Amino acid sequence: MTTDARIPLSRKRVLRAAVGLADEHGLRALTMRRLAEELGAEAMSLYYHVAKKEEVLDGIVDVVAQEINEAVERLDPGADWKPAVRQRILAARRVFLRHRWAPELFETRSATSPAVLRYYDALVGLMRDGGFSYDLVHHALHALGSRALGFTQELFDPSAGSSADVPADLAAGLPNLVGMLSEIAHDDPESALGWCDDQTEFEFGLDVILDGLDRLRDQA
Known part of the structure; x- marks a missing residue:
């Protein structure tokens, strides 16, 4: 127990504690008990x-998404769309790197977070x-x-119970x-949100897409 029990409970306090618990012990450690x-x-x-727990999970998606919105709102968008979108996505990624359990949760929630929608609305506006x-x-x-939110889905995922190594046979x-x-080989675990999702690979893929979109925009 790390929180003062004399502070009254509130939804915000419960969700913040849930985020802290997931940060420290992982998402699977997050139970109501x-x-x-x-x-x-x-x-x-x-x-x-x-x-119920499902409401906690939906709620902490909102908490992380709001953290992303606060981070990107502090950015200076500048005049050019491409660096503005790039720095926005990388700012969102930095939030996910602080909450490494969050990409998996964002991918599996069926309800759409209002805070996530606000993030995308601003991205569309840019x-x-x-x-x-x-x-x-x-x-x-x-x-x-x-990738628009700052993480990518893995092609191979050894954490899901399979190995990324090719079987000997x-x-x-x-x-x-x-x-x-x-x-x-990737040797910077602090920049990864999965088996192979390090910063270099993420930025490589992001730049390929943004460069291609810039060419398409010029042709329109």
Whole structure:
């Protein structure tokens, strides 16, 4: 228990404690019982503020998304759409790097967070101000996918129970894949949100997409 139990419970306090618990111990450690212990309260008392764990999960998506909005609102957008969009996405990524459990949660929630919608609305506004049609913005958002929020979905995910290494009995027939995996290694775990999602790879993919979108905008 790390919180003063004498402070009255509120929805905001419960959700902030949930974010802190996930930051310290991971998302799977976030249970109503563990959260109540963290707050110095009875588990049943949490239900006055969050009806069930699913509501906690939706709520902490909002908390992180609001943190992203606050981060990007402090940026100077400048006159050119591309560096403005780039720095906005990288600012969002820095928030996710502080909450490494959050990408998985954002990908799996069925309810759309109002704070996430505000983030995307401002992103669309930047591109519209940069000369994009709504049609091209729509294509751009599909091309960016989760990268628009600062993280990418892994092609391989050893954490999901499978190995990224090529099985020995298949290696002889997959020389190109084996060659790539044996040569490429990422050694900066602080910049990763997954097995291979380090800062260099993220920025490489982001720049490829933004450069392509800039050419399409000029042709429109």
